[in-house]
Amino acid sequence: MYRLGVAVFFATTAFAQVPGPLTPEVHPPVTSYKCTTAGGCKPVSSSVVLDANYRWLHNVDGYTNCVTTGFNEEFCPDIETCAKTCSLEGVDYASYGIRTDGDSLTLNIYKTDPATNVTTLSSPRVYLLADDETYDHFKLLNQEFSFDVDVSKVPCGINGALYFSEMNDKGDKNELNTAGAKYGTGYCDAQCPTQNFIKGEANLNGTYGACCNEMDIWEANRAATAYTPHPCNANQVFACQGTECGGGDARYEGVCDKDGCDINPYRIGNKGYYGVGANFTVDTSRKFTVVTQFYTDDDTSEGTLTEIRRLYVQDGKVVQNAKVKVAGMDDYDSITDEFCASEKEVMGGTNHFAQLGGLKQMGEAIGRGMVLAMSIWDDAGSYMGWLDQDPFPADADPSAPGVGRGPCPTTGGRPAELIKNHPDSRVIFSNIRSGDIGSTYSNATVVPRWARRS
Ligand SMILES: *[C@@H]1O[C@H](CO)[C@@H](O)[C@H](O)[C@H]1NC(C)=O
Ligand SMILES: *[C@@H]1O[C@H](CO)[C@@H](O)[C@H](O)[C@H]1NC(C)=O
Ligand SMILES: *[C@@H]1O[C@H](CO)[C@@H](O)[C@H](O)[C@H]1NC(C)=O
Ligand SMILES: *[C@@H]1O[C@H](CO)[C@@H](O)[C@H](O)[C@H]1NC(C)=O
Numbered sequence: 001m002y003r004l005g006v007a008v009f010f011a012t013t014a015f016a017q018v019p020g021p022l023t024p025e026v027h028p029p030v031t032s033y034k035c036t037t038a039g040g041c042k043p044v045s046s047s048v049v050l051d052a053n054y055r056w057l058h059n060v061d062g063y064t065n066c067v068t069t070g071f072n073e074e075f076c077p078d079i080e081t082c083a084k085t086c087s088l089e090g091v092d093y094a095s096y097g098i099r100t101d102g103d104s105l106t107l108n109i110y111k112t113d114p115a116t117n118v119t120t121l122s123s124p125r126v127y128l129l130a131d132d133e134t135y136d137h138f139k140l141l142n143q144e145f146s147f148d149v150d151v152s153k154v155p156c157g158i159n160g161a162l163y164f165s166e167m168n169d170k171g172d173k174n175e176l177n178t179a180g181a182k183y184g185t186g187y188c189d190a191q192c193p194t195q196n197f198i199k200g201e202a203n204l205n206g207t208y209g210a211c212c213n214e215m216d217i218w219e220a221n222r223a224a225t226a227y228t229p230h231p232c233n234a235n236q237v238f239a240c241q242g243t244e245c246g247g248g249d250a251r252y253e254g255v256c257d258k259d260g261c262d263i264n265p266y267r268i269g270n271k272g273y274y275g276v277g278a279n280f281t282v283d284t285s286r287k288f289t290v291v292t293q294f295y296t297d298d299d300t301s302e303g304t305l306t307e308i309r310r311l312y313v314q315d316g317k318v319v320q321n322a323k324v325k326v327a328g329m330d331d332y333d334s335i336t337d338e339f340c341a342s343e344k345e346v347m348g349g350t351n352h353f354a355q356l357g358g359l360k361q362m363g364e365a366i367g368r369g370m371v372l373a374m375s376i377w378d379d380a381g382s383y384m385g386w387l388d389q390d391p392f393p394a395d396a397d398p399s400a401p402g403v404g405r406g407p408c409p410t411t412g413g414r415p416a417e418l419i420k421n422h423p424d425s426r427v428i429f430s431n432i433r434s435g436d437i438g439s440t441y442s443n444a445t446v447v448p449r450w451a452r453r454s
Contacts, residue, residue: 018060018087019179025049025090027129027182031103032136035435046136046432048105048126048374050091050098051184052171053195060087067196071204082202083176088183097122097426104430109158109376110423119423121415125375127167127184128432135181137169137369138434141301144293145217146440150428151284152276154221156406157384157413159377160427162218164370165189168236176200187373188212188237190230190256192245198237209245211238211256213365217292222276222284224388224406226264227292227310229335231353231361232256235368252350261340261353263310264387266406268332268343269325275407281319282312289313289431291441294366305363308335311441318443326401335359347402376427383413 019025027047035041057066059075066075066086076082093099097108111122130136138145147162154160165188173180177200180186187195192209196202216228232238233255240246246254265273273281282288291311296303312319323333328346332339337358344351378384385392388406396403418425433440 018084019183020056020058020087020089021060023090023092025182026093027132028093028098028100028105030100030105030128030432032128033103033431033433033435033440035433035439037436037439041433041435041440043103044130047129047132048098048100049129049181049184050093050096051125051127051187052088052179052197053187054096054124055091055183056089057086057196058089059085070206071196071202076202076204079176079201079204082204083197083200088179088185090183096124098124098126102430103432104428105374106426106428107160107374107376108424108426109378110419110425112423119419121378121419123375123377125187125373125377127181128372128374129181133170133173133180133182135167135169135171135371138164138372139301139367139369140164140294140434141305141363141367142294142296142299142303142437143301143434144291144437144440146289146291146431146433147218147429148287148289148431149218149220150287150430151220151222152286153422153424153426154376155418155422155425156221156223156388156408157378157415157418158221158422158425159219159379159384159387160221160375160429161216161377162372162374162429164215164217164366165373166213166234166236166365166368167371169369169371172199172237174200186237190214190232190260191258192240192254192256198239207241208239209241211240211245211254212236213362213370214256215362215366215370216260218290219387221384221388223408224264224266225274226262226267226387226405227308227335228260228262229308229353229359229362230257230260231356231358231365233356233361235365252352252355257352257356259349259352261335261343261358263321263335263339264405265322266390266404267347267402268322268329270322271404271407273322281322282314286314287428289441293437294363295437296363301367305359305366306336308359310334313441313443316442318441328401343402348400372432374429376425378415378418379413380415384408385410385413389413
């Protein structure tokens with residue numbers, strides 16, 4: 001929700017254009033599954049690729065960084081020269097805290113240098129590849145998406161995230177960017193982060209942000225969770241400038257809905273629904289399955305998105321989503337335009353979601369197809385308070401509806417304390433499945449239309 005552009009933290013390595021000559025890029029394999037009602041789930045050989053921002057970007061004939069505090073003026077006097085001169089290296093995935101095994105992916109937020117035993121922030125972000133050069137392209141209208149997650153080692157203040165961005169499936173590979181998806185290029189999201197390259201063009205004066213539709217399936221730790229559509233007035237990546245980027249006071253004038261419309265069980269009045277221990281409805285001390293369903297108005301993949309439903313499965317038991325228990329709101333249990341309008345009205349905030357076209361707009365991106373991103377990060381800007389603290393902001397009236405986001409203390413989430421106290425923090429995503437509604441999990445029941453909201 002308040003995610004900062006990762007480029008802010010990794011400005012010294014940044015991304016580029018020509019594949020580098022030094023380290024071969026070998027993608028860790030991970031099995032995913034495509035499912036149909038008739039045929040069940042079939043394994044697919046996929047792999048993951050680390051985002052380009054994390055890679056060493058250097059002059060192709062030497063060892064000098066192309067970007068430090070800004071672009072190197074010798075290598076990057078203009079867009080074309082920069083693209084030809086700067087090369088993007090392959091990476092050693094283990095050294096970034098990224099491991100795969102069968103159908104599971106482990107992301108550690110911190111990495112320890114074996115030579116010195118010094119632990120530093122790694123905060124990896126990876127994308128799912130269908131083949132070595134192409135991101136998997138998920139088209140989820142009238143479909144569902146499921147995965148298993150272990151958040152038992154994701155404490156307050158850290159976010160193990162799984163979400164879709166409407167990136168180009170070749171990573172905007174072109175004459176300027178010959179590296180492409182193989183090197184994790186082409187990132188964009190609804191926060192319009194500043195990127196060093198957009199569609200292969202060096203962002204030489206940092207003027208541009210990379211905006212695109214974003215569907216947050218999972219932003220969570222062991223104490224709190226949210227799922228949040230963020231529509232944008234954009235088709236794939238849009239290079240925003242100025243007000244369009246929605247920075248500062250222009251938050252509600254930008255092309256993307258930065259706030260989104262979220263369902264967080266704690267925030268909607270269910271403090272005992274999600275947390276560590278067998279007394280919570282979903283026990284985050286153990287693995288569970290997360291199912292997200294994208295229903296359309298005519299139950300076809302050509303229809304208009306009208307509802308995003310959530311289920312959990314734990315110990316073979318299907319757990320329905322928490323229902324809203326907030327004075328002044330109906331007992332919604334899914335994301336619909338009506339729920340979003342009611343949530344904004346009661347909890348406050350501009351309904352930028354509706355202004356940008358709401359679920360219909362989000363659904364158009366989901367229909368065109370989106371790229372799966374998985375990451376783990378901390379939040380130096382707002383300490384993840386928007387996800388897990390009560391109240392948020394810390395000086396808000398605690399009795400006001402919606403200000404409680406999770407049980408975490410408002411003094412927590414400080415990156416320096418997290419790295420010291422929780423150096424082994426990691427999230428495990430596994431068993432990634434997509435397909436017909438009801439086809440991706442056991443004991444599935446399809447909710448009939450009469451029982452749904454629209
Ligand atoms: C790093 O830690 C390991 C395990 O504690 C230890 O065996 C090793 O000697 C340490 N290495 C350095 C360089 O301190
Ligand atoms: C920033 O750089 C672009 C080229 O990359 C140029 O078109 C634009 O005018 C520059 N803007 C400013 C404010 O310098
Ligand atoms: C569950 O138990 C834990 C630990 O005893 C406690 O902190 C938490 O508040 C309890 N949650 C509920 C919903 O009762
Ligand atoms: C279906 O649900 C029942 C009751 O909750 C459970 O005992 C059974 O193991 C489940 N079946 C599967 C295949 O998960």
